[in-house]
Structure formats: structure tokens, C-alpha cells
Amino acid sequence: MSTPSEPAPFAFPHRHLLGIEGLSAAEIEGLLAAAEDAVALSRQVEKKRTTLRGRTQVNLFFENSTRTQSSFEIAGKRLGADVMNMSVGNSSMKKGETVLDTAATLNAMRPDIIVVRHHAAGAVALLAQKVDCSVVNAGDGAHEHPTQALLDALTILRAKGRIAGLVVAICGDVLHSRVARSNIILLNALGAQVRVVAPSTLLPTGIERLGVEVFRTMREGLAGADVVMMLRLQLERMNGSFVPSVKEYFKHFGLDGAKLAYARPDAVVMHPGPMNRGVEIASEVADGPQSLIRDQVEMGVAVRMAVLETLARHLPNA
Amino acid sequence: MQPQDDRPLLFVNARLVCPASGRDEIGSLLVAEGVIAELGAKVPPTARAETVDCRGHVLAPGLVDLGAFVGEPGAEHRETIETASRAAAVGGVTTIVARPDTTPPVDAPEIVDYLMRRARDTASVHVYPMAALTKGLAGAEMTEVGLLLEAGAVAFTDGPRSVASSRVMRRAMTYARDFDALICHHVEDADLAAGGAMNEGELASRLGLPGRPVAAEALMLERDLRLAALTGARYHASLVSSAESVGLIARAKAAGTRVTCGASVAHLTLNENDVGEYRTFFKLTPPLRHEDDRRALVEALADGVIDVVCSAHDPQDVETKRRPFAEAEDGAIGIETMLAAGLRLVHAGDVSLHRLLAAMSTNPAKLLGLPAGALTVGAPADLILFDPDAPWVLEAARLKSKSKNTPFDQARLQGRVWRTVVAGRTVYPYA
Secondary structure (H helix, E strand, O other), X not given: OOOOOOOXXXXXXXXXXXXXXXXXXXXXXXXXXXXXXXXXXXXXXXOOOOOOOOOEEXXXXXXXXXXHHHHHHHHHHHOOOEEEEEEHHHOHHHOOOOHHHHHHHHHOOOOOEEEEEEOOOOHHHHHHOOOOXXXXXXXXXXXXOHHHHHHHHHHHHHHHOOOOOOEEEEEOOOOOOHHHHHHHHHHHHXXXXXXXXXOHHHOOOOHHHHOOEEEOOHHHHHOOOOEEEEOOOOHHHOOOOOOOOHHHHHHHHOEOHHHHOOOOOOOEEEOOOOOOEOXXXXXXXXOOOOEOHXXXXXXXXXXXXXHHHHHHOOOOOO | OOOOOOOOEEEEEEEEEEOOOOEEEEEEEEEEOOEEEEEEOOOOOOOOOEEEEOOOOEEEEOEEEEEEOOOOOOOOOOOOHHHHHHHHHHHOEEEEEEOOOOOOOOOOHHHHHHHHHHHHHHOOOEEEEOEOOEHHHOOOOEOOHHHHHHHOOXXXXXXXXXXXXXXXXXXXXXXXXXXXXXXXXXXXXXXXXXXXXXEOOHHHHHHOOOEEOHHHHHHHHHHHHHHHHHHOOEEEEOOOOOHHHHHHHHHHHHOOOOEEEEEEHHHHHOOHHHHOOOOHHHOOOOOOOOHHHHHHHHHXXXXXXXXXXXXXXXXXXXXXXXXXXXXXXXXXXXXXOHHHHHHHHHHOOOOOHHHHHHHHHHHHHHHHOOOOOOOOOOOEOOEEEEEEEEEEEOOHHHOOOOOOOOOXXXXXXXXXXXXXXXXXXXXXXXX
């Protein structure tokens, strides 16, 4: 493998990455190309670059997420940044301090990049207004999770060679999913044909106006699909509140071999993790030959490196 | 069921009344292999057939009773599927749609399966279970609509309970809509009606009884109609009892919402004055209302605003009824008397025979997707032969129901069933 060069510069006139909404197709493609380089870098013995040397990256997680937080941590460290993790979910900051107080406190410590996860939609954008550094949205409520959508796109691109024209079925709890929203926007921007498949109780009102075709059965929704993207169903939504039971949900919407057979024979299966085996996905599929779930995790690091590097271009003294 | 031969059955000289097609003519009808094989003014005689001379009496589709309490499981001292089905056969009901508010409630596929097997083994008429809309009828979590439908449930209801939470109701309706499942809902704001024993008004005040206001029904119904419009669910208000309610339903229908409603024979033929001196057999849910309300219900039935007329069959044993009025249980039996009592409306000239029979057979069958309620070649031979004019006096002790809490004891009725046929087999009179 040849030594990867520095990523080709592309125009990215944004200080923050708060969502996929507002990014142009060219900007998305630029980030994906940069991420390709990061994949190559990450597969070498020497995985480090110095782009972020001397920079401080704070991972501020108001909601616990081991996977996303470690992915951002590895990404930052591979670029040479000093990474600090703050899990507010179990700190004293949880007790009474507002998001803006936290932002002000943190800002005084002069970080260069803050990666934020918050349970409330819009909270990351609110925080971004009050700090002097770059902010990356690592998920805000049911709003956006832009790096997840980028890593999903990179995974699809590497498996299928393109995104334009593909039929992508996003299945499950669309109502509560930031992953679904970011993916819908990104995949539409790159020309995919996006579907959502879910019981009506798990679909937000007016979802069809977001540029998706709506299906309420897996048989119809998966017919002819190139990509089947499963969403996680939270435990507290399973027993009678949004769906009657795990048993009924799995029967109608859980992805098993029989339902996957409705999709194209070369369809790939994705899941943002962590999976509920036997709820939204069967092990035979999650661990099967069509699954790209492990690849998604690897692409996650690469995409986050690309995002951090790209935002660092605009940092003071860059 | 008695063993019977499988000879074809030929009804001759019958007044064929089909509320689905509007047919009303003197003619014959041939039943073979459990289905209607032929019907019309001229049906050629069949050599082997057992011939029944109908003497001009009405031959019509068997009745479909939407929402009867059959006692199983858990209240077998009040009623069983067997006794309910015998009462049904005498009354001309060929399909019982059973309420799920049993003990335990019918909120899991296994219980639906149990009921279907009990019905197969002990019932002389068709019995279809409705399933609970929420787990344990608690109004909090929706049931497994998909699995319950697959098991054989024909509709979803919490029986005599209303789902108080608008959020839960909305989600249940939204979810049920995906399956095109029918939701039947009891419409009363239980909080507003709490503690009430009869219709709120002058009479309740005179009797010193706490009232259940008409507004409690209107509140819940109006909420439901908005949710039905919002979700697109198929919604049926099980029992409406007031002029205000039929007005709300009429408006919702005019606006194109997919809603229907039902009323019980008791509410169409009795009013709050029948409570008289604290007669607990007239204590019902919803309560019997003012005569103006009853008249409005009858008019709504005649106009087609009320789609379904049912028995609201609710057997109660003597002990729960022989109590001070406010403490007595609600409910009356009615499956055996629904046709005869309902015919009062026809004899009074308020409702046509076709309209009444449609509301008791064609319309509920259509709502539930059951192959009943029409005289059609190829349809299952669920038939009743009755004389709409035959006079008789009802004696509660002779009713087939296990419980005898009828509001029509000693009532003079007109209209008697002579023969009830289910899937081509005569189930009444018992052969």
C-alpha cells in the first residue's frame, strides 16, 4: 500500500459540523474523499498524522455513548490532538448546570474542537453559538448525527462504488432516530432513492415530505432495495408504547433471512449499533455475508478523522 | 349440536328479505353443503331436499351481534359460550362477536386461540372473539394487534372501558390503522361520570341518585372523532346513547372520517323512566337516557347515522343485581330478545324492516369482514326464518341465558323466530 498523501483540499466554508442539512453535495463528497485517505492511513502500522498537533479536542457527552466517544477519541489521537473526554452524563455538571453554563466553562479552557452529544434536539447548535472553537455534532436528540450519515455513505460507496441511483431502505424507529434524519438528507443530496419502512407509530408526521417513500411492510419496503439500513429500537419503546411487543415487532419488522430475501440478492445490510439481536435484526443477518456492520465501525473512525481535519483548516493560526 | 343429515334444505313460500341487496320478494331458497345454493321467485324443486314451507314468513340473513359478553374465560357462573349460543340461536343471532373484558382479558393470542377452540367445541352459532385494545384493559399499552389478528381476533376494544389517555389512544389507532383493524370504543369520560348510577337529570335528582351526564359521552366521542380524523383509523363508537352523540357522528361522517357507531336495542326502545322505583335490571352502561335522546337514536337509525344495532348482552347474576341501585352492577342480557324487541321500532313505523335487519346483520358483518349479512348465492347459509308479527309475552325464566337479568320480563313482544340455520345446519328449534 502506498503512503497516503495529505487529503486534497476542497472548499468547506463552515466552522462547525452541526448537521448534514446545509452541506452541498460537493462538500459531502469532499469529506468522503478525505475519509478514504484516512482509511488507508488507519490500516498502516504508523497511523498518526500531525494535522492537529498542539490542538485540544474535548469530547463532551451529555448522553453516554461508548462507541461514538471512542471513535472520536481515536480519530483525534491519530491526528495528533490532545483529546479529553467529558461524560457529563455522570458528572456534577448534570446537576443543574445549563448547557450554556457548561459551554462557557469549557470555552474558558480554550479548546480547539468540541465534539458534543446531547439528548435534546438543537442543544449542540445552541452550544456552538457560545464558544470560540469548532463544534462537531455527535448526535442531538432525534435531530442529526452527521458523522454517522457520512460513515454510512462511505461504507455504501466502498461496497457499491456509487450512491446515486441506489435504493436505500431505512427500517425501524425513524421517529426517534437522528441517524435516519441525517441519512435521509445525505442520501438524497447524493442522488439515492430513499425509503423508510416502519409501523406508523414509529414514523414522524410529514416524513414523506423529507424526500422519502413510505412503506409499512418490509415486503414492500425492501423489494428491490440495494441497501437495508436497520435502526435500533430502544427498550422503553418496545412494550406497548410505540409497538405492542418485541415478539410482534420482530415478526413484522425484524430483519431476518426471509425478509432480507425481498431485497436485491446483492443487497447489503447496515446498522448504526448497538444492535438488539432478536428485536430489529436476527443474528443470521447481522453476522451474515451481506452484513457491513463491522465495516461501518471502521469507517466511523476514518470519517471522523476527515471531519476533524477539515474543520481544523479554519482554526485560528492554522 | 345434534347430529343431522346433510340433505339439502329448501325453503319455499318465503318472504326473502336481504338487507344487503334490498331484495324483498316471495320465493324459495335452497341450502346445500352449508351454503346458499340458489334463491329467487322460482327455484326448481330438488328431489332429496327437506322442504320447509315458510308460509310467507320472513327468511333473512342471521343476525350478527357485535359485542356480547359470553362469560368465558372467568365468569362461567354468569354465562358460557354454550349458553350464550343457545340463547343466540333462539333469538335469531347466528354470529356472536364476543367482548374481551373477561378474566383474564383477551389480550394475548393464546387466549384468542383458546376461545376459538371453545367456540368450535361448544357453540351452536359462530363465535368470533374481539381482542383487548390495551394490555390488561389498563389503557396504557397497546396489545399485539398483528399477532391477535392472525390468531383470529376480528376487532379491538377495551369493552366497557374507555382509554382515558389521548396519547395511548392515538398510538393504538395509528398502529391499528396499518393493519386496517377495527377499533370499537366505549365512549364515556370515566372521570366525569365517576360514581354515577343513572342518567344525570331531573329523574336522577328526584331519586337521589348520582348522575352520569350526557356530556361525559360527548367529551370522549368528540376526542375520538378527532383522533380518528388524525390517524385515519377505522373507528366504531360501540354504544351511543344520546342525541348529542348522534349529531357528532353525523358531522364526522359528513366530513369523510371513517367512523361508524352502534346502539343497543335497550337504548332504542327504553328510557330512563323505566328505571322507575330503582329497578336495577334497567341499570345499564351507558345509562338509559331521556326520551328525547331515545327518539334521536331511533331517527339516527332510520337515517343511517347509526350503523349497528346490538344486544349489549351482559349477563349478571342475581346477587350483583339485588342491591341498592347505586351499588348494583350495570348490564342487561339481550341476545335472545334483540330481534323481537328491535321489531318494536318497525311496528311503530319508525324504522323499516330492511334498515333494522341491515343494522343487525349486514352492517356489522361488513365492518368485521365476515361472510354474513346477505342472501347471496355461495354465501354461508346463516339464516333466520321469523314471523315479524307473532305476539308473545316474554318470561325471563324461560330464557336460555345462564343469567336472567332482562329488562323485558313480562313484556308484550311481536316477532318470533321459527328457525335458525347456521352454515346450513338447523340450530333452532333443536332437531
